[in-house]
Amino acid sequence: MSTLNTLTIAAARDALRKREITSVELTEACLTAVEGAGALNAFVHHTPEIARAQAKAADERLQGREDAPALCGIPLGIKDLFCTKGVPSQAASNILRGFRPEYESTVTQNLWDAGAVMLGKLNMDEFAMGSSNETSCYGNVVNPWRRSNDPTPLTPGGSSGGSASAVAADLCLGATGTDTGGSIRQPAAFTGIVGIKPTYGRVSRWGVVAFASSLDQAGPMTKTVRDGAIMLTTMASHDAKDSTSADLPVPDFEAALTGDIRGKKIGIPREYRMEGMPAEIERLWAEGSAMLRDAGAEIVDISLPHTKYALPAYYVVAPAEASSNLARYDGVRYGHRAKLGPGDGITEMYEKTRAEGFGAEVQRRIMIGTYVLSAGFYDAYYNRARKVRALIKRDFEQVFAAGIDAILTPATPSAAFGLGEMADASPVEMYLNDVFTVTVNLAGLPGIAVPTGYDAKGLPLGLQLIGRPWAEGDLLNHAYVLERAAGFVGKPAKWW
Amino acid sequence: MSIDIDTARKVAHLARIRVPEDKLPGLAEQLSGILSFMEQLNEVDVTGVEPMTSVTPMRLKRRTDVVTDGNIQASILKNAPDAREGFFAVPKVVE
Numbered sequence: 387m388s389t390l391n392t393l394t395i396a397a398a399r400d401a402l403r404k405r406e407i408t409s410v411e412l413t414e415a416c417l418t419a420v421e422g423a424g425a426l427n428a429f430v431h432h433t434p435e436i437a438r439a440q441a442k443a444a445d446e447r448l449q450g451r452e453d454a455p456a457l458c459g460i461p462l463g464i465k466d467l468f469c470t471k472g473v474p475s476q477a478a479s480n481i482l483r484g485f486r487p488e489y490e491s492t493v494t495q496n497l498w499d500a501g502a503v504m505l506g507k508l509n510m511d512e513f514a515m516g517s518s519n520e521t522s523c524y525g526n527v528v529n530p531w532r533r534s535n536d537p538t539p540l541t542p543g544g545s546s547g548g549s550a551s552a553v554a555a556d557l558c559l560g561a562t563g564t565d566t567g568g569s570i571r572q573p574a575a576f577t578g579i580v581g582i583k584p585t586y587g588r589v590s591r592w593g594v595v596a597f598a599s600s601l602d603q604a605g606p607m608t609k610t611v612r613d614g615a616i617m618l619t620t621m622a623s624h625d626a627k628d629s630t631s632a633d634l635p636v637p638d639f640e641a642a643l644t645g646d647i648r649g650k651k652i653g654i655p656r657e658y659r660m661e662g663m664p665a666e667i668e669r670l671w672a673e674g675s676a677m678l679r680d681a682g683a684e685i686v687d688i689s690l691p692h693t694k695y696a697l698p699a700y701y702v703v704a705p706a707e708a709s710s711n712l713a714r715y716d717g718v719r720y721g722h723r724a725k726l727g728p729g730d731g732i733t734e735m736y737e738k739t740r741a742e743g744f745g746a747e748v749q750r751r752i753m754i755g756t757y758v759l760s761a762g763f764y765d766a767y768y769n770r771a772r773k774v775r776a777l778i779k780r781d782f783e784q785v786f787a788a789g790i791d792a793i794l795t796p797a798t799p800s801a802a803f804g805l806g807e808m809a810d811a812s813p814v815e816m817y818l819n820d821v822f823t824v825t826v827n828l829a830g831l832p833g834i835a836v837p838t839g840y841d842a843k844g845l846p847l848g849l850q851l852i853g854r855p856w857a858e859g860d861l862l863n864h865a866y867v868l869e870r871a872a873g874f875v876g877k878p879a880k881w882w
Numbered sequence: 883m884s885i886d887i888d889t890a891r892k893v894a895h896l897a898r899i900r901v902p903e904d905k906l907p908g909l910a911e912q913l914s915g916i917l918s919f920m921e922q923l924n925e926v927d928v929t930g931v932e933p934m935t936s937v938t939p940m941r942l943k944r945r946t947d948v949v950t951d952g953n954i955q956a957s958i959l960k961n962a963p964d965a966r967e968g969f970f971a972v973p974k975v976v977e
Contacts (some may be wrong), residue, residue, distance in 0.1 A: 484961075485961050486960075486961065487961075488954075488957040488958075488960055488961075585938075586937050586938055587938050587940070600936075600937060626943070626945065629942050629943060630936075630938070630942075632938065632940065633943070692926065694922070695922060695923060695925075695926055697919075698919055698920045698921075698922045698923050699923060701916065701919065701920060702920055702923070709897065713898075716898070717963060718962070718963075718970050718972055719958075719961065719962055719970060720961035720962065720963075721961070721963070722963070723963035723964065726973060730973060731973050731974065731975070732972055732973050732974075732975050733898070734900075734973075735972065735973055736898040737895075737898050737899060737900035738900050740897075740898055740899045740900070741899050741900040741901070744899065749897075749899050749901075750909075750912060750913070750916075752897050752899065753890075753893050753894060753897050753899065753909070753913060754913060754916055754917075756893050756896045756897040757885070757889075757893045757913065757917070758920075760893070760896060767917075767920060767923075769933045770923050770924070770926075770928060771920075771923060772933030772934045772935075773926075773928040773931040773932070773933050773934070774923055774926050774928065775933075775934045776931050776932060776933065776934040777926065777928070777931060779934065779937065812912075812915055813912060813915065813916055814915060814916060814919045817919075828937075829937065830937030830938055855938070
């Protein structure tokens with residue numbers, strides 16, 4: 387059996403350009419891997435016909451050319467949140483069952499223009515609302531990693547859980563994810579892969595189903611930092627169709643990976659040392675900062691005083707925006723419409739459609755958002771949260787103004803937990819998964835999760851690096867140094 | 883601030899989500915739990931702070947007000963649960 391699906395994007399690109407392998411061979415290896423991985427429930431819409439046609443076209447494009455785009459012929463998985471023309475795109479929600487967009491998202495169009503190959507659509511939490519991939523209308527995604535000598539199925543994290551599981555299990559070479567509060571970085575950390583949330587505005591949001599528009603940002607999920615750099619370079623672009631898309635040149639992020647961070651200042655924020663933090667997370671963090679110090683960086687203690695208020699601010703702002711964005715699912719233009727009883731009017735149609743189409747967590751967040759935006763509470767909740775958000779951003783600005791180049795934190799408060807283990811937890815307890823990642827979305831900064839170690843049961847753990855706005859290249863270079871020093875090469879033992 | 887059953891019913895209606903009467907107490911309790919978590923925000927001194935409107939300090943771009951697309955009626959209606967004679971069809975709105 388071919389093992390081409392285990393290649394990194396960088397290795398496959400080099401082999402494709404030298405014609406040592408073909409995209410058709412590479413794509414077939416991935417399709418076979420996808421076929422055999424039903425137990426992970428990562429791929430929910432398979433597009434082998436599209437993949438084979440794109441692979442054939444990529445091989446023609448690569449013929450005798452060493453300057454074909456880096457992603458030419460590379461098989462990828464696409465999160466179900468991205469609209470892909472003629473292919474089901476339903477944000478893992480029953481309310482969009484049967485929806486086949488008549489258009490292509492800018493990010494996926496950029497990928498196909500570069501010659502990338504689409505294997506299919508990836509599972510996720512419904513409307514990207516969740517941290518364990520247990521809110522999907524397609525059912526749970528299973529993490530390919532297991533605790534040693536324990537077959538308990540674990541969560542891959544969320545919301546980009548299908549993307550994380552697929553990349554970690556070598557079903558695809560890379561995948562797209564989206565990150566509103568940690569939805570790329572937390573699942574990346576839970577599955578031992580790399581996940582990048584770019585600066586807000588770096589990647590177009592056009593054609594990506596909206597959750598919280600001021601926080602949403604798409605990014606790559608890959609096996610290595612280099613692969614993330616390659617994919618981000620293609621995903622990012624200025625786009626007139628997204629008014630918040632930055633009109634800035636997109637550098638070649640891979641070229642920034644020099645491995646030299648001598649003299650750089652790394653901030654260690656004292657507020658991220660949470661009460662009750664597991665000792666192994668504490669140790670991982672200390673080891674990471676030692677690795678960066680050994681590479682010639684200076685480690686500096688810093689303070690981000692409003693950190694504690696990031697989660698409550700996020701859980702006002704994100705549901706408020708979600709309640710507005712999700713108002714469009716009304717059973718009129720696309721998706722599900724409830725069967726109506728005699729005498730039912732348009733209000734009953736809306737109410738029944740939305741009760742049937744949205745899952746429990748989505749309904750809860752819409753209602754929280756509706757409440758905090760309602761007359762009499764708008765100032766007390768929504769405006770106050772936006773003010774606190776301004777203070778959180780200011781914390782980071784002050785630290786960067788003082789000369790800090792990157793900030794090192796844990797990516798998650800724990801390793802992957804068991805599916806169902808949080809079933810009795812309150813919604814707020816589940817929200818704590820995002821405690822280290824939401825600040826980055828609130829401040830619009832780039833962040834990356836890098837696997838650097840294991841917990842006592844052999845599960846991967848990751849660290850997060852946070853960078854200056856628009857300085858993804860520099861951030862990725864720090865991550866590259868961390869990745870090389872940590873030497874994380876673990877792969878889940880195949881059981882599926 | 884805790885949410886009572888009447889408020890939960892009102893919020894569900896504002897959100898246009900039908901919630902059966904027997905589910906309202908549970909919903910009220912969950913919403914109250916989330917809101918009490920948000921109460922922490924009251925500890926922050928926000929005097930003189932402007933609410934954030936845009937996370938990146940950039941002016942929204944202007945564009946020329948011209949038609950750039952059109953004649954795609956079939957595409958627009960393609961995913962409609964009920965489309966008739968070139969329109970989206972809905973239950974009777976005006977009595």
